[in-house]
Amino acid sequence: MLIHPWDAPRDDDEWQRWLSAHGFGQLAVNGPPGEPPLVQPLHFAYDPERGEAVTHLARPNPLWPAVEANPDVVLSVVDDYVYVPGPWQAESGTPSEHGVPTSLYASVQLRCRAHLVDDPARKAALLNRQVGHFQPEGGSARAAAGEAPYGRLLSGIRGLRLEVTGVRAKFKYAGKRSESVRERIAAGLSDRNGARDAQARAHLLRRLRA
Template structure:
């Protein structure tokens, strides 16, 4: 992706935190009919230098057969974080020169690697249990896979296929007004506060402070 230096985020812990907080990744593959994008919920393991992504898809989804047919095919997974419009009306520069235009602030992580397919019951059982536990953990009464009948779970498991991606490279882009003068950043953050977007306001303030 287009990556101006002032928007580049390279800290591995920050990139991993975004993946964990926004786990629905867009898996992009290049099939026989061209690029295909599939949204899948991912788990992140830290067993390799950049991490490993795990997911599963419906057996009826052709993406896993495309991966199986071409194991050297590079794949891309895109994780989208907070994003929001920026109105030029927020900028102090608007009053000073009028030379401003609208833009968009956003946070994004892109992971690249090669994918493997897993059809074994043990791998799939671990996958669905880990995924369920990761999202049920904060609930007062967490639902568990074992709450469903064993034969039903087994039948459902036969209908999915696992996908594992060892991350070869990670790119992060935090475009949150770092390129604007300090007063513009202050007003953008205040604008997000008024728009009830504390997540975006916090990002503008944090990354603006780092830039100085």
């Protein structure tokens, strides 16, 4: 992922806050020799204090042999993305039809060392962390090895603890454009009011005024 200086996060807090509010991404694992990488969509819970993310997958998942062969993986999250029409990007004094269309988006890629979790008690603890992240208000029984209602289901999954060893983060929100162009893009996103337009506009204005 190319990261220009104007697209880089201002500090670690910017990407950590964003990632903590997102819990769905794609886990990329090196495939067997001669095969392309394997990519698995999944929910995960990121813990910035521990420097790790936790998740789980069904035991028959084809990723497991690949993870065991090479535990260096990438967890990729992309969101708040929008398409920007060319005329919105035309600089002052330039014909609007000469503006270049682009994409705006936020992306965080965590390089991780994957640790498999097969012990029933540790799997239960991992699941409780993950459910607690998504359901802080509770409402579900806690998992416990050998206990109803989830104990008998633990054998059907394997846990993954993803130890973060590197981070690449990008907030591509017209950072190299003039203030007037960014204000025009923000106005266009407000008027269009499509999927993710409000989130992208908030990023653009936040970074413009930082």
